[in-house]
Amino acid sequence: MTDNITDIDTLIIGAGQAGIAMSEHLTSQEVPHLILEKKRIAEAWRSGRWDSLVANGPAWHDRFPGMNFPQKDQNIFVPKEEVADYFNAYVEKFNLPVQTGVEVLRVNRNLGTSGFTVETSQGTFNTQRIVSATGPFQIPVIPAIAPDIADLYQIHSAKYRNPEQLPEGGVLVIGAGSSGVQIADELQRAGKKVYLSVGPHDRPPRHYRGRDFVWWLGVLGLWDTAATEPGKEHVTIAVSGAHGGTTIDFRELAQQGLNLVGRTESFDNGVVRFRDDLTANIYAGDDNYLSLLDQADQYIERNGLDFPEEPQAREFLADPECMTNPILELDLKQSGITTIIWATGYATDYSWLKVDAFDENNQPKHHRGISTEPGVYFLGLPWLSRRGSSFIWGVWHDAKYIADQILIQRQYQQYNNEV
Incomplete structure (x- = not known):
């Protein structure tokens, strides 16, 4: 820490996709800022x-409007390192002001004057506005039911890298959103005996009648759904770009060799118990899948489009034995399970942000990212303004709205200073 105080109009905390999008818009509006x-x-x-x-x-969809991925084929699903390279190149292209290696320790509202004091590992800043672009994936969450068993290897999906890091033996993957399904599939293909605990989920088709599901959600207006449906706040989306992009089919995964079970309920003396809800969860995912097919068919007919028929998309494999005769409990040792991977989501951490912008559950209070605390903004959170808010392209549009609000506030401040 130094005694020097740097003055800056707006500070953006975090240089992921949200912070970069925010910086691009502020740069175009000539708002002095720093990430x-x-x-x-x-x-x-x-x-x-x-x-x-x-x-x-x-690639044609999961990008910012100002730059394509360098690949010639824009239909590919870009590997993660190349996504990171893309954002680095974006920062260079638009000459965005990023300072790396700087940890924000504390933000306090100034008393008797406008703005905030920001204490960091590299000095102190005085700023009029704070944009929290730290995203939703900050603290990996492992539920309290996790067993305390000395020789059982347990990690969150955030710490999983590849099959080689795991000990010999079977694996229980808990959580069947995008991460859980892809990890379970990879481990099974690597020769592991894998159990996958499946909860409620949406299951869109990867492709249908010649178009990717992201296109269908776009033309059907579903990316712009403005709020979550009641009861669906924690429903995950089972979708993947792996293997060139395929629809997640739990029956097919079972046929492939994955052992499917219901939601994990408890552990007791080395025995894990599952809810008897596997079939209901898969059927509900089927309903979600078929609903999107119906809407797509109606769109094609309504617009007179000559898209190829795809009747086989509505054909399901027979229910596997894990659905007709579900496993409700497993003795971990007898089943040979030596690893549990918790694909159970994340919590946010705003302990550094000492402002009145949070509810009783320490969740941000905001409307489209505009906080209840004047001068504080949130960006990159799920459902910030719409369904697409936490996706690469969606956060860019949310950032534009917030940048416009910042510009409006700057104009009011400028008038006040001139009077």
């Missing part, structure tokens, strides 16, 4: 995910 990043640009893409991860959307 502070405690690690590297787009660090989560490099070190916060497993080795084989690719983007869940094709």
Whole structure:
């Protein structure tokens, strides 16, 4: 820490996709600002995910409007390292002001004057505005039911890298969103005996009638859904760009050799118990899948489009035995399970932000990222303004809205200073 205080109009905390998008818009509006990043640009893409991860959307879609991925084929699903390279190149192209290796320790509102004092590992800043672009994936969450068994290897999906890091033996993967399904599939293909605990989920088709599901969500207006449906706040999306992009089919995974079980309920003396809800969860995912096919068919007919028929998309494999005769408990040792991977999501950490912008559960209070604390903004959170808010292209549009609000506030401040 130094005694010097740097004055800057707006500070953006975090140089991931949200912070970079925010900086681009502020740069175009000539708002003096700085991005502070405690690690590297787009660090989560490099070190916060497993080795084989690719983007869940094709290159033509999962990007910012100002720059394509360098690949000739824009339909590919870009590997994670190349996604990080893309954001680094974006920073260079638009000459965005990023300072890496700077950790924000504390933010306090100034007393008797406007703005905030920001204490960092590299000095103190005085700023009029704070944009928290730290995203939703900050603290990996492992539920309290996790067993305390000395010889059982347990990690969160954030720490998983590849099959070689795991000990010999079977694996229980808990959580069947995009991460859990892809990790379970990779481990099974690597020769591991894998159990996958499946909860409620949406299951869109990867492709249908010649178009990727991201295109369908776009033309159907589903990316712009403005709020979550009641009861679906924690429903995950089972979708993957792995293997060139395929629809997640739990029946096919079971046929492939994955052992599917319901939601994990408890552990007791080395025995794990599952809810009897596997079939219901898969059927509900089927309903979600078929609903999107129906909407796509209606769109094609309504617009007179000559898209290829795909009747086989509505054909399902027979229910596997794990659905007709579900496993409700497993003795971990007898089943040969030596590893549990918890694909159970993340919590946010705003302990550094000492402002009145949070509810009783320490979640941000905001409307489209505009906080209840004047001068504080949030960006990159799921459902910030719409369904697409936490996706690469969606965060860019959310950032534009927030940048416009910042510009409006700057104009009011400028008038006040001139009077």
